[in-house]
Structure formats: C-alpha cells, structure tokens
C-alpha cells in the first residue's frame with residue numbers, strides 16, 4: 001500500500017486499478033445493481049475510454065467485473081445510459097468519439113450496443129451510428145422508454161451550444177428530433193451528461209403527492225464551487241418537450257461542493273418511489289492530478305432522491321442509501337466523553353455549565369447525524385494534527401460552509417478550499433455527514449443542500465469535535 005492507496009475509500013466505489021470518470025448506464029437488472037463507468041483499462045490518465053462494469057446488491061459493496069464495452073479501433077466509448085429491452089436484454093446507449101488522435105477530425109455520434117448475458121458483454125446493435133449529425137461536440141445520450149407515448153426518448157447534449165436535444169424513436173433505429181432546451185440557468189462553460197427523469201414529489205411527512213420531471217445538466221467550468229458541477233430544472237415532460245415550472249435565469253445547483261459530476265439515476269426503478277442516483281466524485285479542474293494510485297477517481301455515495309416543496313417550488317432532496325447506516329461496519333461507542341454515541345441514541349451536545357467541546361475518536365469511515373438548534377454549530381472533522389475539514393452553520397447568516405482548505409494535500413492550485421450555501425431555515429437544522437478516507441459528503445436540511453468534497457489528508461488520528469454557538473442546543477442523533 002503506497003500513500004496513494006491509503007486514500008482508497010471504504011464505502012465508495014473505485015476501480016481496482018486505473019482511471020475512471022462518469023457513471024454510465026446504472027441499471028437494476030436481474031435483482032442486482034449494475035454500474036458501468038468511463039474507464040481507461042490501461043492507465044491512470046484519461047484515455048482509451050471504455051465502459052467498465054461493477055455490480056452490487058446493497059449499493060455500498062461493489063464487485064468489479066471485466067470491461068463491458070472496450071474501446072474500439074476507431075472510436076472511444078463515451079458516456080451514456082442503459083435500459084432493459086422487452087426481451088430482457090440490456091441496451092447501452094453511448095457516444096462514439098471518433099478520430100481522437102486528430103482534433104480537426106473529431107466527430108461524436110450516438111450508438112447502441114446490446115447485452116444478452118446480463119451486462120457482461122455487449123454486441124453492436126447493428127445500425128451504428130444511430131444518430132450522426134457530423135458534429136464535433138454531441139454527446140452523452142440518456143435514453144428511456146416513455147410509456148404514455150409508447151416511444152423511446154433520448155436526451156443528448158450539444159455541449160458548446162449549451163443545449164440539449166430531445167429525440168424520439170419507436171424502433172431504436174430511426175430517431176426524430178422533438179425539441180431543444182437551453183441555453184438556460186448556468187451557461188458558463190459547456191453542457192454535458194444530461195438526464196431527464198420523473199421523480200416523486202413528497203409532502204412534509206415524505207408522502208407521495210405527484211410526480212414531476214427533472215432535467216439535470218452538468219456544466220464545466222463555472223460551477224458555484226469552481227470547475228465542473230451540475231444544475232437541474234423541475235418541470236413537465238409530455239414525451240416531446242420539457243417545460244420548466246420555474247424561471248430559469250438563476251441556476252439551481254445539484255450539489256454545492258466541488259466533486260459531484262455526471263450524476264445518473266438507476267434505470268428500472270419505479271418513478272413513484274424515491275429514485276437512486278450516483279455521480280463521479282471529482283472535478284475536471286483537478287481530476288488528472290488527484291494523488292492516488294493504482295486507482296484514480298471514485299463514485300459518490302449512491303443517494304435516494306425525490307422532490308419536496310419549499311416556498312411554493314419543488315426542490316431536489318438527496319440522502320444516502322439505507323445500506324449506509326453503518327459505514328464502518330461497527331458503531332463507535334463510549335469514546336471520549338460521549339457516554340453513548342451508538343445508532344438511535346439521542347444526546348444534547350455541550351453543557352451550559354461545561355462548554356468544553358468533546359473530542360471523539362472515530363474510524364476511517366463514519367457517519368455523523370445531528371440536529372442544530374440555537375445560533376449554529378462548528379463541526380471539526382480532524383485528521384490528525386492541524387489537518388481538518390470544518391462544517392459550520394451560521395443561523396444569523398443562514399449559511400452552511402464546508403472548509404477543506406486545511407484538509408491535506410491539494411491536487412493542484414485549482415482545488416478550491418471554502419464552499420458555502422444559503423440555508424434559509426428557521427427551525428432546527430438536520431445535518432448528515434459521511435466521511436470516508438478521501439471524501440466528505442454533507443446532507444443538510446433534509447437533503448435540500450448537499451456538499452460533496454474530495455480531501456487528501458495524511459494518515460492520522462481521526463476525530464470529531466462539535467462546538468455549538470449555544471451550548472446544549474445540539475442533539476447528536478448518531479455517530480457510527
């Protein structure tokens with residue numbers, strides 16, 4: 001284990017070796033979760049892009065399988081999606097990236113491959129490319145069956161025009177353009193990796209009320225926390241045109257941190273249930289420079305997603321999948337001055353008579369949930385010595401801040417340190433923090449505000465220190 005492997009996450013997917021980026025074609029098939037991903041099977045750098053493959057039963061433990069769609073002689077296998085066909089086979093929809101070695105001749109087109117062995121191997125569908133507009137930038141098809149119109153729908157990006165095109169097809173061979181969306185929202189940089197899907201809207205008790213459509217689009221650069229990131233629109237989709245419910249001048253950020261890109265929901269989940277999505281946990285600003293080996297690139301935690309109503313609008317909420325209740329496998333109990341920090345116990349942190357913060361020793365991967373009343377909180381996630389990430393909520397300023405400026409090694413100078421989001425809440429604020437060896441994910445306000453952040457701390461004693469602005473105002477719900 002060299003230093004780079006010491007950063008290898010415990011509860012996030014990484015390839016055994018070599019480079020990965022976007023998740024591709026996540027799908028529930030044969031009772032298992034399949035994840036494909038952008039992968040260089042031959043090196044730690046981006047290149048020879050193929051679709052890698054992994055499976056999981058619980059979304060936390062993954063088994064990596066051989067490459068599912070290897071790079072071809074004349075094209076790389078760029079990002080895309082998957083869907084089950086009526087005969088039980090899996091169709092993969094991806095972008096063929098041609099003439100990679102000659103920038104003047106690069107062309108991107110949309111292709112289909114079919115697997116009849118449960119995703120292990122794919123054969124060309126036979127009509128490739130199915131869409132070729134002779135464009136340099138035209139990629140990342142997101143395809144699904146639209147039952148009301150009994151057609152296949154494909155959403156695909158025109159990156160440099162900040163537009164997505166909606167195509168429709170009844171036979172997967174002939175595709176007709178239906179509409180275009182954009183530019184809108186975040187229009188700095190290029191648009192990539194669109195996803196269009198139906199989500200349940202939930203009321204305060206998390207009861208189903210209706211479904212709405214979400215159009216998620218990633219952009220690079222220009223994200224709120226620098227570099228690449230995602231934005232989303234909520235609206236209606238009739239099978240042909242997406243119409244947002246809200247003004248699209250101000251972007252709505254999927255994640256306020258720096259490291260959540262190319263998210264895709266799993267195909268094969270009912271749209272009336274919370275769905276599950278997963279993203280690449282990195283940023284094109286420094287993805288090539290992350291100090292890890294023999295692997296490079298990790299996936300985010302898979303998250304359950306839904307919409308909830310806030311101030312008359314539907315907003316996206318995200319929470320870690322249930323299997324993450326015990327990230328380190330065992331609960332950390334009776335540490336420091338905390339009597340019992342096991343799952344399910346509740347305790348008010350801090351004491352008016354003795355406001356000295358407790359320092360709790362934790363495992364390499366852990367999850368901390370708390371409820372913040374009063375004026376705010378500062379949570380120091382320590383990694384030994386002065387190395388730490390702080391998560392702080394300032395009720396007066398209605399701001400949640402994640403500061404990774406002292407989190408250890410910086411991949412390069414574009415690794416930004418301090419990220420903030422507005423959290424306009426009057427009541428107690430719930431915080432759910434998942435820390436792994438090289439990441440911190442923060443879910444606040446029932447998942448309406450999320451931060452995903454890479455960190456590269458040295459090996460050291462991991463601790464948590466919680467300081468409340470008002471002693472006694474913080475309830476620790478669990479630390480495991």
Ligand code: FRU
Pocket residue numbers: 021022038049078079080095139140192193261262
């Ligand atoms: C997004 C992206 C996609 C492309 C893929 C190539 O991260 O640039 O647009 O298909 O990566 O690996």
